[in-house]
Amino acid sequence: MTAAAAKTDDVGVIMAGIGAAARDAAAPMAQASTAAKNKALTVAAETVVASTEQILAANALDLEAAKTKGLSAAMTDRLVLTVDRIAAMANGLVEIAALDDPVGAVIAEWDRPNGLHISRVRVPLGVIGVIYESRPNVTADAGALCLKSGNPAILRGGSESFHSSRAIFQALQAGVAAAGLPAGALQLIPTRDRDAVGAMLAMSEVIDVIIPRGGRSLIERVQKDSRVPVFAHLEGVCHVYVHEDADKDMARDIVVNAKMRRTGVCGAAETLLVDRSVRDSHLPMILDALADAGCAVRGDAETMAIDSRATQAGEDDWRAEYLDAVMAVRVVDGLDQAIDHVNTFGSHHTDAIVTADSAAAETFLAKVDSAIVLHNASTQYADGGEFGMGAEIGISTGRLHARGPVGVEQLTTFKYVIHGTGQTRP
Numbered sequence: 265m266t267a268a269a270a271k272t273d274d275v276g277v278i279m280a281g282i283g284a285a286a287r288d289a290a291a292p293m294a295q296a297s298t299a300a301k302n303k304a305l306t307v308a309a310e311t312v313v314a315s316t317e318q319i320l321a322a323n324a325l326d327l328e329a330a331k332t333k334g335l336s337a338a339m340t341d342r343l344v345l346t347v348d349r350i351a352a353m354a355n356g357l358v359e360i361a362a363l364d365d366p367v368g369a370v371i372a373e374w375d376r377p378n379g380l381h382i383s384r385v386r387v388p389l390g391v392i393g394v395i396y397e398s399r400p401n402v403t404a405d406a407g408a409l410c411l412k413s414g415n416p417a418i419l420r421g422g423s424e425s426f427h428s429s430r431a432i433f434q435a436l437q438a439g440v441a442a443a444g445l446p447a448g449a450l451q452l453i454p455t456r457d458r459d460a461v462g463a464m465l466a467m468s469e470v471i472d473v474i475i476p477r478g479g480r481s482l483i484e485r486v487q488k489d490s491r492v493p494v495f496a497h498l499e500g501v502c503h504v505y506v507h508e509d510a511d512k513d514m515a516r517d518i519v520v521n522a523k524m525r526r527t528g529v530c531g532a533a534e535t536l537l538v539d540r541s542v543r544d545s546h547l548p549m550i551l552d553a554l555a556d557a558g559c560a561v562r563g564d565a566e567t568m569a570i571d572s573r574a575t576q577a578g579e580d581d582w583r584a585e586y587l588d589a590v591m592a593v594r595v596v597d598g599l600d601q602a603i604d605h606v607n608t609f610g611s612h613h614t615d616a617i618v619t620a621d622s623a624a625a626e627t628f629l630a631k632v633d634s635a636i637v638l639h640n641a642s643t644q645y646a647d648g649g650e651f652g653m654g655a656e657i658g659i660s661t662g663r664l665h666a667r668g669p670v671g672v673e674q675l676t677t678f679k680y681v682i683h684g685t686g687q688t689r690p
Contacts, residue, residue, distance in 0.1 A: 308439030
């Protein structure tokens with residue numbers, strides 16, 4: 265950020281300064297050594313741990329404000345930091361540092377009959393803008409992934425996590441400074457003014473891609489108004505389908521974990537589909553387990569007939585991202601109807617089948633049109649860290665460039681490098 269931007273409350277001036285600093289940092293970041301980037305991340309991790317008390321104090325301010333605003337339980341859960349979550353955040357930075365550096369990696373190479381040697385080589389995308397709500401840990405995840413992939417990042421955290429994000433960002437800044445990287449490599453917009461988001465969306469000459477992470481209203485605004493390419497998903501309407509050949513205990517355990525481990529994450533299952541052939545044998549036990557875990561059920565007529573605690577599901581429930589201890593439940597006539605339901609009502613995020621039938625599993629995995637599909641595993645594994653990617657900025661449900669968890673490789677593009685021996689084209 266320029267000196268002028270640091271001394272003003274004018275959003276236009278602030279954003280112009282941030283944009284100029286990020287663009288100036290793009291070339292040196294693209295050429296930054298792996299050692300320098302890893303040092304920035306390891307120092308940042310050490311500083312996060314050393315700053316645990318300060319981060320918790322900042323988070324307490326955000327939580328008090330959230331209570332005053334009447335933030336929902338799901339949104340509050342996303343906002344809460346604990347000693348364990350801060351330690352996990354620091355560990356994520358260390359894991360990202362340990363990843364192979366994607367920049368400069370040769371994706372493919374070949375020789376032409378004329379003697380030219382052609383290579384396709386990974387390079388950074390450029391300046392990345394990240395707009396996110398609630399979760400302060402995104403500050404660390406997004407900043408770290410952008411640093412590792414050689415991309416300057418402009419971070420715009422939500423007003424709910426304003427103090428927490430600033431405390432975490434200070435640790436990242438310490439890492440950038442210790443490694444001798446340009447200060448513009450990582451910037452956090454220092455204002456809650458919503459005009460800053462509009463300014464980011466218009467910075468097509470500075471920002472190369474925008475990654476929004478938040479609720480439907482944020483994503484829709486970004487997709488509608490952005491003059492910059494966007495990686496995004498609207499919602500995580502995720503499903504678990506219990507096939508007729510599902511192990512009963514496995515099905516129960518996966519459904520409860522997929523719904524209740526953390527209800528406020530985008531990989532939380534929102535709809536349960538159960539094969540009619542195992543309705544009477546499997547569904548009662550699953551519904552009891554959900555009830556014991558504190559989950560409300562909105563079901564179809566067959567579900568309500570099995571469990572009087574279930575309430576009537578409407579059409580909107582099949583498309584709902586509850587992000588809460590609520591689950592829609594439907595009985596289906598086999599694999600084809602389950603697949604049709606997922607592709608019709610889902611958001612193409614993450615969907616799972618529970619079955620011992622490998623052929624049925626392969627059919628589900630092939631025909632369900634989602635970024636992540638699982639067999640005999642919880643949808644809560646929809647996470648870059650669980651994929652061995654260190655962390656993720658978000659999960660993209662689009663088809664262009666990146667799909668699924670967006671990690672360091674997805675934050676690169678490529679160029680062609682050609683070596684010749686004096687060839688001229690006839």
